Amino acid sequence: MSAFFELSGVTKNFGGVQAVSNMTFSLEKGELAGLMGPNGAGKTTVFNLVTGVYDPDEGSILFKGDNLVPLKTYQVTARGVARTFQNLRxxxxxxxxxxxxxxxxxxxxxxxxxxxxxxxxxxxxxxxxxxxxxxxxxxxxxxxxxxxxxxxxxxxxxxxxxxxxxxxxxPELLLLDEPAAGMNAEEVTSLNVLIREIHRDFSLTTLVIEHHMDLVMEICPHIICMNFGAKIAEGTPEEIQNHPEVLKAYLGEEEDE
Amino acid sequence: MATLIQQVINGLSLGSVYALIAVGYSLVYSILLFSNFAHGGFLVIGGYICYGTLRTFGTGIWMSGALALAGAGLAAVLTERLAYRPIRERTNVTLYLLIASMGMSIVIENIFVIVAGGRFRALPPVIPTAPVNLMGLATTSAFDLLSLVSAVVFLGALQLFLSKTRWGLAIRAAAYDLRTAGLMGVNVNLLISIVFFVAGALAAVGGIFLSVRYTLYPQLGAITIKAFVAAVIGGLGSLPGAVVGSLILGLAEMLTAGFISSQMRDLVVFSMLVITLLVKPTGLFGKSVSEKV
Amino acid sequence: MSGYTEGILILLCINAIAAMGVSLLTGFTGIFSLGHAAYMALGAYTTAILTVQHGVHWLPAILLGGVVAVAVAYFIGVPTLKLMGDYYAIASIGLGEAIRLILENWQSVTRGARGYPGIDPYTTLPVALAFFVVLAVFMFNIINSRFGRACKACRDDYIASSLLGFHTARIRVLSLMISAFYCGVSGALLGGFLSFIQPVMFDMLKSTELTAVVVFGGLGSMSGSLLGTAVITLVTELFRPISQYRMLIYGAVLVVIMVLRPEGIMGNREFVSWVKAPFRRRA
Structure with missing residues (x-):
């Protein structure tokens, strides 16, 4: 029995640079998960690979048991995957x-x-x-x-x-790419409420990209953290918070905020 | 056999002139990702400057040629400043640039219709056209050899410029991604002006040789359609592709004219376009263009 | 009504039909064409050959003219429109030139460069008007339906549209085919209006004019395209004696519109919404 949504060994190179390397994680149906990491960690590339904007060099992406890799973008959407964009489209x-x-x-x-x-x-x-x-x-x-x-x-x-x-x-799977980018604190709070509500009311499985640690921590019980294209940690907010790799990745970045 | 060699030389000669035009067009395409339909206008401007200075001032071909190159280059820069820059600074909709370039092409053509009249003009005999015997193998004209040699010289100079100079390197970086080049501290507007100047000057060289070959008239710029086709055959936006595509096209035209019928020349050209689009639309050297999300 | 006025009205209908086709493609789907006169030529010659040589009734012949244009559009559109970049624009120039060459050289069928005379004058004012009205209703319905929204989505953001589940290549090809049908029918009607057609009538200048009309009227406004047609058809008639300046002005105006106001006169609005706007309650 495979998971509802599962990446295994997904790798993507851009001209010799490994944008995503050996990415593996899975979501159960109905989960609200966060994909976090510093800027340039390859989070959006993961979304682009899932939705067919890019084809991975290696690995498989399974959704409800079907491999999404050979599908075109519009076919992925037709299977029930929807996304938003970091720089609005x-x-x-x-x-x-x-x-x-x-x-x-x-x-x-x-x-x-x-x-x-x-x-x-x-x-x-x-x-x-x-x-x-x-x-x-x-x-x-x-x-x-x-x-x-x-x-x-x-x-x-x-x-x-x-x-x-x-x-x-x-959609059955909703991918949100930095939905809070450019928002003020008040807007972020009401956005968090909105995300949680729609997740519940539309019985979605949701994956949120966010580079602010505290925001993901607040709404996502399941967090995947990546840096330099690779997964460095996965777990509950508590586990992530104290994970040495995560702290290292965020060191210096969160200090000045 | 002699005819074959002669037609091959003629074909390469014609193809190399197409290459001068196609390379400039492809260079602009590779940077701004739009098809500059006013490119043919630069060629006509070059042709008329050369003709005008030869006739009125009696300057030599070197002087007139240099003036034509500079004039066409400046006209190209001016076209970009007036018509394209305001658009590209406001939006990234290439459709608007395409329409503006079509407008500029009409404007340039009709300025010459009004100022110079629609007449066909022959350049004074500054470029030798005497027949040349090639070691008894074939006879061709000095003009064909000369245009072939000039094209090779200019394309070589372009290659040197792009690979050895700082601006050349910046242009190659910009062809990969204009925004990144801008982020790396390159003055993008200056870079684009340089690209247009180079494209205009190369078109002028082509224009001078085409004026000798076919006489000069305001609609001569329509011949850039051949250069567009050559660029597609070679792969849109690829400079080596533009050269190879042009040579193939020139050869195909001359061989058709020599062995089948000269009426079929253009039909062969457009059949090649259709075949390329059906079989390998990205051309010989083309990469498929995809956008970042 | 004088014959002259009637002639102008028929011409208006014919030009408007072609303009609607180009408007759907360029204004609503964002695809640039420099060869749409070729589809008019296909429609015109198909209809002429069918009616004169094969005795087909003009009504099915006109529709078949449109169908032939659609078939060619499909053939050219499928390989070029799935690619990003100006492939279709260049192919459209090639198409225009190729069609002209074929018409000029295939003497036995098209009678060559000197033209095709003796076409039945089937395009009377009622016929032209009927075609215009029916096709205009269809066109306005198209842009106010799923397909119209899909076209605009592809025009505005190719990537976002495909991620919203649109098969963008298919939508672009379909838009081109509809547009070719309109131009084919327009060409067929032109043949019946003039009783004579010639390859040179469908040259690059004609294609340029078709696009210019749509740009003048406003990219993304169908009623604007109709207004643009009316203005340009009348201006062409008035300024016939100074046609060389006309082209210069055409070109300059195209550039100026793109630089200052690419949305054109109407700016992607339609007459109806423009008239209604002051009266509409805020939702």
Missing amino acids: LFQRSTVLENVMTAAQHHVPYSFIEGITHLGRWRSGEKAIRDKSMALLERVGLADRAEQAAGTLPYGHQRRLEIARALALD
Whole structure:
């Protein structure tokens, strides 16, 4: 019996530099886990390997028993993996609502012909997409900004919008890439609440990338820590906190904060 | 046999002129990742400067040539400053750059239509075109040999510039990743200006030889389509690819003209484009382009 | 209505149909083309040959003209649009030139560079108008449906779209095929309007003009493209005597728009939302 989501021996080189080396870890269904490490440790590369943006040089990535490695990005998404981006990738010119609708439309079928003629299931389909998207915006607290262009939202709101857009894909595995980056303390607190709530309410398995140690410690019972592309520790917040390798990796970085 | 050797020399000669144009175009592509459709305009500017100075001031070919290179280079820099820089500083949407370059290409062509008129002009006989006998094996024209030699000289100089000078190294780094080059303290705007100057000057060399070969007219720049095709055959953005692709294209054209029919020349060129796109769209030396997330 | 006015109106419909096609591709999907006149040529010649040589009725012939353009678009689009970079843009120039060469040299079928005369004048005002209205309704429906959102997503962020589950290459090819159909039909109607077609009518200049219309109207605004068509068609008629300056101005305006306001006149908004905006309650 394999785990719900499992990386084993995943390695990726970029022109001789090992960005990720022999990465191995697994998540059980329903876990809320954190992937932490200093800047440049290779965390985002792990997400890129999982979602098919890059192909690993070695290793396998299993999700619900299927190997994701040979799949294209859109096929990985179709299997139920959704992600957000460290440097936001919203459709800036579109409205907040359109951003979510773009993702929500996959699960509401109407044919191309119905789309061209606006007959048949078009009306009910579009309404379903819109309703679902509005509900998600409501959930992340952006419903009152639905008609605004996404690019004009404040930074913290853009991060929430990315989460809403990822949720619209009905994922089973949600990968959040530094969702708190650029937020102030107050925003981080409410974001933590949001992450925990959606994790529970949408019965997700969630993996959060974060380089701030305290943030991961607060919400994730299961933490994987990496540095220089390799896993250096894994365990509960307590175990991680006192792990000598982790302390070494973070030495100097956390001191000045 | 003699015909074959002659056509091969002609083909290499034509191909080497394409290479001068294609290399500049590829250089710009490799840095800014967009297809500069105004590139043909630089070639026309070079041609007209050479023609104009030869005619009005009676300068020699060396002087006129140098002026043409400098003029076309500066025009390319100016084009970049006026039309591309404001766009690339505001957005990273290459579509806007493509459209602006199409606009610049129309502007340059029509400036010459209005100022110089649509007439076909022959350059004064400054480049010898007498037939040359190659050790009894074949007869070719001095012009073909000369354009081949000049192209080799200029491409060699470019190679030296790119591999031996500080700016050349910076340009190669920028072709790998422009942002990284900027982070490493390279003045990106100056670098891009240098790239455009080099591209414009090389295009001018091509323009002078093409004006001798086909006469000079405002729409001569349309011949860069061949250089684009050559660049795709060789691999978009690859400089060796641009050279090899150009030589292949020149040979294919001349061999078709010599042995099948000169009407089929262009059709062969575009069939090669289609075949490349179907079989190996990234070309002979191309790497597939992927974006960082 | 005078014959002249009627002619202009028919021409407006024909140009608008092609412009909608290019607008979907360039304005909504973000793909640059310098060879869309080739699809018009394919539509025009297919329809002309079918009606004149094979006695096919003009209505199915026009639709078949569109279908031939779609088939060629598929053939060119599949290898080039799955790649990032300007492969399709260059291929489109190649396509335009190749089609022109074939039309000029395949004398027995296309009658060569001197043109194809004697086409039935089937493009009357009602016919042109009917085609325009139906195709416009379809086009506006497309952009207000799943597919329209998918196109815009691919245009704005190729990577994010594929991670949102879109098969981006397929969407881009489909967008090109629809756009080729519109241009094919437009070309077929042009043949029936002029009763005569010639390879030179579908040269690079025509392709440039198609893109220019869409840029003037605003990338990402379908109604803007229609407005752009109206302006450029009328300006072309008015300034016919000084056409060399016209091209210079075209080019300069294209550059200026890209530098100052790439979103164009309408700036990715549609007329309807623009008119409604002041009256809309904030949600």
